[in-house]
Amino acid sequence: MRLSDLKTGESGVILKVLGHGGFRRRIMEMGFVRGKSVEVMLNAPLQDPIEYKIMGYDISLRRSEAEMIVIITEQEAQAILKDEHIDSRQADCLEEAVSRESKQINVALVGNPNSGKTSLFNAISGSHEHVGNYSGVTVDAKRGYRTYRGYKFVITDLPGTYALSAYTPEELYVRRHLETDMPDVVVNAVVASNLERNLYLTTELIDINPRIVVALNMYDELEASGAKLDYDSLGRMMGVPMVPVVAKSGKGLEQLLDTVIAVYENEDERVRHIHINQGSVIEESLGILNEDMGRNRDQLPKMFPPRYFAMKLLEGDRDVEKMLRNCKDYDRWIAIRNRESEKITELLEEDVETAFANRKYGFISGALKETYTPGKHEEARMTDAIDALVTHRIWGFPIFFLIMGLMFFCTFTLGAYPQEWMEILVGWLRYAVELIMPEGVLRDLIVDGMIGGVGSVIVFLPNIMILYLFISFMEDSGYLARAAFIMDKVMHRIGLHGKSFIPLVMGFGCNVPAIIASRTIESRSSRIITVLITPFMSCSARLPIYILLVGTFFSAYAGLVMTMLYVFGVLLAIVTARMMRRFLFKEDETPFVMELPPYRIPTMKAILLHMWSKCAQYLRKMGGLILVASVVVWFLSYYPQTDDTVSKSDHYENSYLGRIGKACEPVFAPLGFGWKASVALLSGLPAKEIIVSTMGVLYTDGESQDAEEADESALSAQLKASGDFDTASAAAFLLFILIYFPCIATVIATANEIGWKWAAGSVVYSTTVAWIVAYAAYNLIGWLL
Ligand code: GDP
Ligand code: MG
Numbered sequence: 001m002r003l004s005d006l007k008t009g010e011s012g013v014i015l016k017v018l019g020h021g022g023f024r025r026r027i028m029e030m031g032f033v034r035g036k037s038v039e040v041m042l043n044a045p046l047q048d049p050i051e052y053k054i055m056g057y058d059i060s061l062r063r064s065e066a067e068m069i070v071i072i073t074e075q076e077a078q079a080i081l082k083d084e085h086i087d088s089r090q091a092d093c094l095e096e097a098v099s100r101e102s103k104q105i106n107v108a109l110v111g112n113p114n115s116g117k118t119s120l121f122n123a124i125s126g127s128h129e130h131v132g133n134y135s136g137v138t139v140d141a142k143r144g145y146r147t148y149r150g151y152k153f154v155i156t157d158l159p160g161t162y163a164l165s166a167y168t169p170e171e172l173y174v175r176r177h178l179e180t181d182m183p184d185v186v187v188n189a190v191v192a193s194n195l196e197r198n199l200y201l202t203t204e205l206i207d208i209n210p211r212i213v214v215a216l217n218m219y220d221e222l223e224a225s226g227a228k229l230d231y232d233s234l235g236r237m238m239g240v241p242m243v244p245v246v247a248k249s250g251k252g253l254e255q256l257l258d259t260v261i262a263v264y265e266n267e268d269e270r271v272r273h274i275h276i277n278q279g280s281v282i283e284e285s286l287g288i289l290n291e292d293m294g295r296n297r298d299q300l301p302k303m304f305p306p307r308y309f310a311m312k313l314l315e316g317d318r319d320v321e322k323m324l325r326n327c328k329d330y331d332r333w334i335a336i337r338n339r340e341s342e343k344i345t346e347l348l349e350e351d352v353e354t355a356f357a358n359r360k361y362g363f364i365s366g367a368l369k370e371t372y373t374p375g376k377h378e379e380a381r382m383t384d385a386i387d388a389l390v391t392h393r394i395w396g397f398p399i400f401f402l403i404m405g406l407m408f409f410c411t412f413t414l415g416a417y418p419q420e421w422m423e424i425l426v427g428w429l430r431y432a433v434e435l436i437m438p439e440g441v442l443r444d445l446i447v448d449g450m451i452g453g454v455g456s457v458i459v460f461l462p463n464i465m466i467l468y469l470f471i472s473f474m475e476d477s478g479y480l481a482r483a484a485f486i487m488d489k490v491m492h493r494i495g496l497h498g499k500s501f502i503p504l505v506m507g508f509g510c511n512v513p514a515i516i517a518s519r520t521i522e523s524r525s526s527r528i529i530t531v532l533i534t535p536f537m538s539c540s541a542r543l544p545i546y547i548l549l550v551g552t553f554f555s556a557y558a559g560l561v562m563t564m565l566y567v568f569g570v571l572l573a574i575v576t577a578r579m580m581r582r583f584l585f586k587e588d589e590t591p592f593v594m595e596l597p598p599y600r601i602p603t604m605k606a607i608l609l610h611m612w613s614k615c616a617q618y619l620r621k622m623g624g625l626i627l628v629a630s631v632v633v634w635f636l637s638y639y640p641q642t643d644d645t646v647s648k649s650d651h652y653e654n655s656y657l658g659r660i661g662k663a664c665e666p667v668f669a670p671l672g673f674g675w676k677a678s679v680a681l682l683s684g685l686p687a688k689e690i691i692v693s694t695m696g697v698l699y700t701d702g703e704s705q706d707a708e709e710a711d712e713s714a715l716s717a718q719l720k721a722s723g724d725f726d727t728a729s730a731a732a733f734l735l736f737i738l739i740y741f742p743c744i745a746t747v748i749a750t751a752n753e754i755g756w757k758w759a760a761g762s763v764v765y766s767t768t769v770a771w772i773v774a775y776a777a778y779n780l781i782g783w784l785l
Pocket of ligand 1: 111113115116118160219221245246247476603
């Protein structure tokens with residue numbers, strides 16, 4: 001607990017002091033160091049300061065200071081030792097508990113997007129999170145553990161940021177994490193081959209003054225380029241220990257962890273808090289504000305230093321203003337701030353923020369001039385050469401469309417072969433179960449409900465694997481960022497920018513991560529639009545139903561129809577985006593930089609891991625949601641029981657499922673859908689794959705089945721034979737599935753990102769549009785034919 005929680009007469013032993021470096025030092029110099037016991041002389045509820053006795057002295061501390069001191073009481077010590085199965089009756093149990101608890105180091109991983117934080121996180125904690133060469137991959141904090149030399153590391157992987165201002169959700173998120181979680185050590189992942197830019201974040205961290213260790217990641221690339229870096233001097237100059245590592249191979253990891261331990265234990269002599277000189281003009285203003293705030297630092301929160309607050313006030317940082325709003329002297333500080341920032345703008349002819357940034361970049365290039373010798377820039381030249389081609393004004397587009405074409409060709413045309421094998425396997429399985437099991441409800445449940453339902457979807461696993469293989473390769477290699485770059489101009493036409501393009505391409509795989517990835521878009525309105533149009537990117541869950549229906553009703557020009565479906569989705573996205581820009585959000589707020597990360601050949605291992613995790617996810621969906629849905633659909637279609645004289649189709653029609661479908665029929669009849677199609681559409685609400693498994697249950701009855709005849713083609717044949725669909729209604733059905741209600745997971749993701757109102761709006765909008773489009777298509781095609 002915290003020292004401030006102790007009541008008069010109680011005592012505890014100090015575990016650690018939180019807060020910024022200056023505060024920690026001051027408190028520790030007063031004698032509040034680990035292992036020392038403190039007793040409360042007087043802690044009256046409303047009284048500030050509180051009186052303590054430590055090492056025989058009486059000392060008073062502000063309540064806000066005592067809140068930053070973590071202690072362990074006798075009771076807590078016993079609980080801790082009991083948890084660890086250690087005899088807690090011994091005399092020195094407090095000492096033992098403190099020594100145990102102090103061996104836990106909370107580490108936060110901070111760095112630019114693509115600096116290798118997640119790779120580092122994986123290397124340290126040994127877990128397999130997906131690593132991608134795109135800034136949107138890490139969106140939430142992830143936590144991992146590692147024990148090393150008797151210490152327990154608790155590592156948090158934070159979203160990538162370029163700075164710690166309050167402009168993007170990521171920046172705010174990271175800053176809030178530092179503010180509220182107060183990690184013991186911040187590990188700053190820095191791309192060694194791109195120091196100039198990466199060290200900017202380091203300077204931002206230095207202003208906050210936590211314990212920092214810089215991990216100079218991708219050191220292999222720096223060495224390969226022939227560059228030289230005196231990282232030890234650089235670290236000393238900046239007061240931050242630096243350790244070269246190669247996160248991908250785990251090289252340098254032990255040194256990194258050793259350094260973290262040393263810094264945590266205050267044993268690294270390179271650690272020093274520096275002030276980055278902001279130049280005479282700013283320093284003078286900063287001095288005035290800082291002096292006033294420092295004098296009244298009792299009012300300030302203790303996690304960040306007073307100088308930091310002064311700097312942020314000068315910058316006009318809203319979030320920090322909010323943090324300080326309740327301070328007694330806030331109004332005076334704001335008055336000083338307004339006066340001083342006006343003076344700065346006048347003298348420097350630039351705003352305070354720009355002035356700070358320029359100064360920081362100056363600091364970095366100065367530091368690098370002394371410690372860094374550039375190499376031959378082999379990689380840069382290679383990157384430039386590839387970029388010249390793939391981002392070429394004219395060639396860029398054909399190359400992009402070629403790659404997309406190749407992706408879809410492989411998914412559908414090549415994917416058809418393994419898909420056939422899967423079909424044969426499922427057919428065999430079905431046949432085998434029919435042979436082994438006696439006739440009855442249970443056999444029907446397994447054969448028609450489970451195998452019929454799940455089997456009809458699982459055959460598409462190979463197609464989905466191929467699609468993901470392409471998407472993850474594009475993402476990991478850095479190509480997707482280039483595609484976004486060349487698409488920037490096109491995207492501007494629809495009121496978005498290139499950054500929105502990446503989530504949209506990811507949407508072809510699955511809408512959920514795509515929606516989460518749009519967090520990196522700085523402008524709020526662009527973010528909202530991107531999230532809302534993502535569901536029109538036809539995700540892989542819709543693929544099975546396309547393949548089934550297109551193969552059944554449009555087999556002569558399957559490729560064309562399939563392409564048209566995807567293109568139609570994209571067109572709808574474009575129209576929607578344009579309309580939103582026109583009617584809802586007039587203009588775009590923030591300008592932005594689109595950076596081009598260097599190309600990397602993704603390792604085989606990374607690609608396979610990524611693909612496997614997607615497949616595992618897909619299989620889990622099969623074994624869970626889709627299995628349950630298939631069984632439910634089967635039950636509803638099996639009961640109430642009818643006797644053998646009733647024909648199969650009459651039985652279905654009379655079943656509960658048939659009744660539900662009939663109830664919905666009026667809504668769907670104008671689109672040419674019968675009750676079975678209506679039921680299938682309803683069942684697709686949780687996940688669109690379920691549409692196929694529902695049809696699998698409804699349309700295959702196992703009677704005409706033999707082992708040779710594959711499951712899928714049987715379903716296809718029976719669909720055709722049923723006469724439920726003609727060309728027009730099949731087309732309308734496909735369009736309806738493309739457009740209507742995105743799955744539940746997507747709606748939840750949308751709500752999480754941009755709010756429930758938008759999510760609800762999106763559901764209503766997409767379903768309405770789906771109905772209208774399907775209606776138009778049904779009537780138009782019917783009329784044409
Ligand atoms: P994050 O965005 O900061 O989490 O970065 P990631 O961990 O996702 O890594 C971005 C890219 O850098 C991936 O393609 C990694 O394979 C690659 N990468 C990570 N560490 C290294 C390294 O030490 N050397 C090289 N050459 N590549 C690396
Ligand atoms: Mg990451």
